[in-house]
Amino acid sequence: xxxxxxxxxxxxxxxxxxxxxxxxxxxxxxxxxxxxxxxxxxxxxxxxxxxxxxxxxxxxxxxxxxxxxxxxxxxxxxxxxxxxxxxxxxxxxxxxxxxxxxxxxxxxxxxxxxxxxxxxxxxxxxxxxxxxxxxxxxxxxxxxxxxxxxxxxxxxxxxxxxxxxxxxxxxxxxxxxxxxxxxxxxxxxxxxxxxxxxxxxxxxxxxxxxxxxxxxxxxxxxxxxxxxxxxxxxxxxxxxxxxxxxxxxxxxxxxxxxxxxxxxxxxxxxxxxxxxxxxxxxxxxxxxxxxxxxxxxx
Amino acid sequence: xxxxxxxxxxxxxxxxxxxxxxxxxxxxxxxxxxxxxxxxxxxxxxxxxxxxxxxxxxxxxxxxxxxxxxxxxxxxxxxxxxxxxxxxxxxxxxxxxxxxxxxxxxxxxxxxxxxxxxxxxxxxxxxxxxxxxxxxxxxxxxxxxxxxxxxxxxxxxxxxxxxxxxxxxxxxxxxxxxxxxxxxxxxxxxxxxxxxxxxxxxxxxxxxxxxxxxxxxxxxxxxxxxxxxxxxxxxxxxxxxxxxxxxxxxxxxxxxxxxxxxxxxxxxxxxxxxxxxxxxxxxxxxxxxxxxxxxxxxxxxxxxxx
Numbered sequence: 001x002x003x004x005x006x007x008x009x010x011x012x013x014x015x016x017x018x019x020x021x022x023x024x025x026x027x028x029x030x031x032x033x034x035x036x037x038x039x040x041x042x043x044x045x046x047x048x049x050x051x052x053x054x055x056x057x058x059x060x061x062x063x064x065x066x067x068x069x070x071x072x073x074x075x076x077x078x079x080x081x082x083x084x085x086x087x088x089x090x091x092x093x094x095x096x097x098x099x100x101x102x103x104x105x106x107x108x109x110x111x112x113x114x115x116x117x118x119x120x121x122x123x124x125x126x127x128x129x130x131x132x133x134x135x136x137x138x139x140x141x142x143x144x145x146x147x148x149x150x151x152x153x154x155x156x157x158x159x160x161x162x163x164x165x166x167x168x169x170x171x172x173x174x175x176x177x178x179x180x181x182x183x184x185x186x187x188x189x190x191x192x193x194x195x196x197x198x199x200x201x202x203x204x205x206x207x208x209x210x211x212x213x214x215x216x217x218x219x220x221x222x223x224x225x226x227x228x229x230x231x232x233x234x235x236x237x238x239x240x241x242x243x244x245x246x247x248x249x250x251x252x253x254x255x256x257x258x259x260x261x262x263x264x265x266x267x268x269x270x271x272x273x274x275x276x277x278x279x280x281x282x283x284x285x286x287x288x289x290x291x292x293x294x295x296x297x298x
Numbered sequence: 299x300x301x302x303x304x305x306x307x308x309x310x311x312x313x314x315x316x317x318x319x320x321x322x323x324x325x326x327x328x329x330x331x332x333x334x335x336x337x338x339x340x341x342x343x344x345x346x347x348x349x350x351x352x353x354x355x356x357x358x359x360x361x362x363x364x365x366x367x368x369x370x371x372x373x374x375x376x377x378x379x380x381x382x383x384x385x386x387x388x389x390x391x392x393x394x395x396x397x398x399x400x401x402x403x404x405x406x407x408x409x410x411x412x413x414x415x416x417x418x419x420x421x422x423x424x425x426x427x428x429x430x431x432x433x434x435x436x437x438x439x440x441x442x443x444x445x446x447x448x449x450x451x452x453x454x455x456x457x458x459x460x461x462x463x464x465x466x467x468x469x470x471x472x473x474x475x476x477x478x479x480x481x482x483x484x485x486x487x488x489x490x491x492x493x494x495x496x497x498x499x500x501x502x503x504x505x506x507x508x509x510x511x512x513x514x515x516x517x518x519x520x521x522x523x524x525x526x527x528x529x530x531x532x533x534x535x536x537x538x539x540x541x542x543x544x545x546x547x548x549x550x551x552x553x554x555x556x557x558x559x560x561x562x563x564x565x566x567x568x569x570x571x572x573x574x575x576x577x578x579x580x581x582x583x584x585x586x587x588x589x590x591x592x593x594x595x596x597x598x599x600x601x602x603x604x
Contacts, residue, residue: 136316139582140579147571149324235545236544236563255446258446259453267447270443273443277440278434278438282434
């Protein structure tokens with residue numbers, strides 16, 4: 001027997017597509033703008049760069065930016081120790097940072113998410129093995145581990161992508177596993193088991209779509225970390241090999257001219273790294289609040 | 299309690315075992331380790347001698363056994379460049395690294411704790427927002443760039459501080475600041491959230507109801523309790539600082555462990571690189587064990603956790 005008090009009419013939730021639709025007006029404007037500009041610069045580097053980034057003019061070494069005495073409009077942001085145009089190197093450096101950043105986050109994300117789902121859903125010895133390895137790798141200082149790997153395999157851009165991927169996958173694995181543990185007990189997963197779905201189907205069809213949001217949030221927050229690590233490795237000489245233009249490498253070159261006052265070789269690449277990481281972090285924070293209300297901090 | 303310590307120590311040993319296995323494995327899958335273990339330009343006969351000396355012609359598990367055997371005897375190999383045992387070099391550089399890390403920690407706590415308290419007392423107001431911006435900058439600026447800019451300003455233009463080297467307290471200021479900067483942001487965030495937790499508790503309400511002045515409530519009742527997690531994090535971070543100082547030490551030519559690692563990379567001195575990474579990982583695993591046990595001593599609830 002039901003009394004009117006038993007009947008609770010819930011407002012029908014908006015359809016899923018609407019709930020997660022991101023309105024353009026909500027996207028934080030400045031960080032997005034910065035990242036879009038960097039991506040465009042990276043794509044159109046060939047068209048934008050006024051000079052060849054790898055070949056310099058030895059008669060025009062250490063030219064200051066155009067507004068300082070001795071500078072010229074030919075080299076807007078000055079030249080380095082080999083007479084290479086700083087602006088052109090910065091433009092092509094954006095390409096290196098973007099490619100390494102995005103690819104490394106993807107590698108780490110795919111490996112970490114896959115292992116996190118396997119570990120969380122299968123449990124038992126699979127879980128034990130994966131989590132022991134994760135804990136050990138998390139215990140290693142990421143930077144030192146990356147330096148170690150880079151020192152073994154030698155410098156190259158794609159090596160760096162793989163190294164950063166295997167250094168940072170553990171962070172995904174931990175978080176994703178935690179989510180899978182609670183998803184595993186949910187009704188829809190139990191129903192899928194009763195309906196006779198294979199483990200593979202459950203993991204790819206039912207679990208994966210539910211953890212992908214967290215993976216995206218983590219990925220956007222990792223982008224900044226990965227870009228800084230790449231710059232650090234290049235700075236130490238185990239990252240992107242010269243003469244390729246990478247921002248970390250430019251800082252390493254600029255270090256030699258620092259004491260004589262060639263500030264533009266240090267300040268400009270550093271500002272580029274800072275802007276890009278700052279934008280990635282701001283956007284990541286915003287995405288976190290947007291996509292994952294549970295992670296919202298007060 | 300005994301069971302808890304036994305289980306944690308077991309995990310710790312397992313972690314150390316996996317650490318050694320990881321390093322051993324990566325060196326061997328990525329090519330002939332003899333190529334890393336001989337000096338550049340060594341002859342074929344030298345490489346064959348190394349093969350025999352390190353037992354590289356034997357099965358993998360025997361090789362791993364030998365590797366572990368020498369590790370347990372404190373033998374991390376011999377540096378090519380310095381011609382001395384790696385462990386000796388490591389220990390001779392350790393005091394410098396610890397000194398740098400201690401001063402950097404001082405900086406980070408001096409900046410992080412007061413700004414964290416300020417932010418928690420003024421939630422959502424100017425100081426809180428300024429603190430958030432500061433934390434974001436701390437996470438976004440690479441420490442080596444902070445170092446380079448510091449050199450540019452304080453050594454090149456103002457000529458107040460020496461740009462590199464060690465010896466006087468003046469040499470410590472810039473590297474410690476560059477290293478502490480990133481951690482200051484982390485300490486600020488933790489102080490803020492820890493203070494917010496404490497400020498919402500019953501005993502703070504009681505203190506306020508008693509009519510204590512707000513400054514006393516914050517300084518005496520809230521601050522002391524909020525400090526515990528911050529100091530724990532600071533303890534872990536001190537060890538992490540020793541191990542991530544490589545870039546800062548490189549920028550300022552500070553003769554610590556990070557600089558040793560950098561020298562190992564530039565001189566292709568592989569035993570040094572391997573030794574520093576092994577020691578760093580082991581240090582962190584062991585400190586984590588000590589903290590786990592200390593926590594269990596303080597808080598009995600943790601002992602029962604599985």
